[in-house]
Amino acid sequence: MTSIKKQSLLALLMLAVATAVAVGLYLRQPPAQIAHPEYKPVSVDVAVAVKESVQVEVQAQGTVGPLRESTLMAEVAGRIIEVSEHFLVGSFVAEGEVLLRIDPRDYQTDLLRAQSAVESAESTLAQERGRAEVALREWKKLPANSQRSPEARDLYLRKPQLELAEAQLLAAMADLNTARDRLERTIIKSPYSAVIRQKHSELGQFVGAGTKVAEVFSVDVAEVRLPIPQSRLNYLELPGIQGGGGSAVIDLYTDVSGEVKHWPATLHRTEGVYDERSRVLYAVARIEDPYALEHPEREPLRLGTFVNANIGGREFPGIVVLPRYVLRAGNLLWVVDENNILRNRKVTVLRTGGDRIFVSSGLNEGERISLTALDPSLSGARVEVNTSTPTDRLNQEGDALPSEATASNTGIAHKPTTAAVTP
Template sequence: MKKKLRYVLPPALVAASIIVVVFLASNRPDPPERDPVETAMMVDTIAAETAGEHFTVEAQGTVQPRTQTTLVPEVSGKVNRIAENFVAGGFFRAGEVLVEIDPSDYQTAVKQAQADLAAARARLADEQSRSDQARRDWQRLHGDDREPSELVLRIPQLEQAKASVLAAEAALDGARRDLERTRISLPYDGMVRSRSVDIGQYVGVGTTLGVAFAVDEAEVRLSLPDRDLAFLDLPQPGREAGPRPTVRFFGDVSGQRGSWTGEIVRTEGVIEESTRLTYAVARIQDPYGLLGEERQVALPMGTYVRADIQGRSAAGLIELPRETLREGDRLFIADADNRLDVRHVDVVRSTAERVYLADSVEPGERVITTAIAAPIPGTRLNVRESPSVEPELRILPADESDIAATTEAEQP
């Protein structure tokens, strides 16, 4: 008997357990039904705003003097005097003597030339007297019936004396010029870039004394790719009249952030073959502020600056940060019902930082800045106020009633 129970009891227990489980499962009450909850995606937005009056084209370049001069003497001699401000960074006025070469030999040459001129004029006077006397003698002997020859009137000797006077006058002018050239100056207000001479040094014609530049104007050579030229009105090469776009420059000088205003005055008229860039030249008045211009930060030569060039009219366009534009020229918009609107847009211009759109977005519409991996039109959004990417773009806050409705929907 015990042996039979050992074989029968386990299968019976298993069968009874299965029957109980099936019975309980078939008599389980149905779970309460719950309405599905639509979750909302949290996004940040900025308000679409109209672009400024003009496009802004960015460029960069290095400040260079418009006028720069390498000082070399036109006469030779020993350096007799050097101006105190003829040092690197020294400021000088137009006509101020920067270097003086010993004038002694040239003063002597002027006196010699003056003496030679006086002697030549004396010889001319003597020859003129002889010629006049010869004419009187001829008239006394022959009357006015016959005209005397040039040899009788000493015309060759008289012409030679006149030529001697002209040569002496030219020699005197040359001696005076050489004397003036011993005093070396420049015809503009400027600044010394470098000096390579000192007192007592003997210099010859063509010896480099130093380098100086004018401080009235500076120039910046700006490189422009072809894609930016369509948004600029630039001066045409070889034409005096034409547009002169305003340029705003920015740079760091001695740890200070400075800004300066200039204008495009010309284009170089050629395209760089290796880079395919066009170069425009901008000019800045009184970069150091030494001639009356108010400068909080001076603009030294050699400063690397960034330039914002005022371009053509951008009226009627929408300007947004570049990162709001999605692949395939699309924007993600939060509509009035806080739903996702995937919109294809017409891009007029795109830069590394900004994008300009036409007939695609209305001012004030909320443009989503948050990345969305799988954008599905109509997706419920929870619009969150966020700081604008650019300071000029204003944040459009979400409507409080929409936020409340979204919060209620999220509750189970």
């Protein structure tokens, strides 16, 4: 019992000491201070809206094709006795150059016979004219009151015989022209400056009338069919169906293994009807001297090449040019107002491609657009402007663009500001 009392007294003593220490600490604690949270504005870079005139470029793609393409056929039958040294697939041939000759001996014989027939008809006609003159003198010696029918009079004066001789001469001359033409057709020439695409005949081969000899295509002018969707037509000044007014300059280019090559072209015409399957209107561009025959310093553009095209279009005034990455879903931009408060702004943009957007409405001159990507929850928050750059200088210098592409790839030039529209 004594030990239990001792333990109880010790426990009470320890409890009392702990209570006294706790009371002492409570009485000596410092007074509580309320701390207010400190707000730091978000630091942003802004672009000051400057309205510009923007020339729109529509981007398209197509394959280079010839302006003219012909299948040469033999017009007479015979054996090929001679071919040109340029009568090879892929060779250039000049306009009027002889490609091959067909054996002309049978046609030379026919020509001689036709010439002989003409001479014989001329002789017959001369004889009939002489007889007609003699008959006319005899007719004048007959009594004036002789009763004869008009038919008998014409027969006496040999008019039917004279008309027959004249008709025979005309027929002989027609045969002569035909024989001469058939002889000329034994020589097959290039109808224009061309490249031989395919051969269907060779030296020593017998060909008949209508036999394919070769396929050629012209090299003085080439064309590219460029599909333009309906939604892009208002960006261009297209020529009419009959051509004319094709002043739009087109930059054709290829990008093979990082090597970009350019060729100038002009918009010549539109095909006038929409393609039923793709619902596009084809515009036709023309390239002068595609094989650089007259300009050897230029790079040749071979037919069949797949090319990209930047078509120069209309100018749109009052456009604000911004980096594409600042545009958010729903055509929304962050705009910093005069109190440095962040505001959501819905804008209208031209439907273009490339790394820039072209705002046509929704921004006023001098308004500040945030170039810093921000969380949507910050709408209405105060921000601190770090740097401020006019949009026209931003466009020229390419500041704040995350990945600036070359003008050849995006269709954006800086001479005036240009928008590239991709179908």
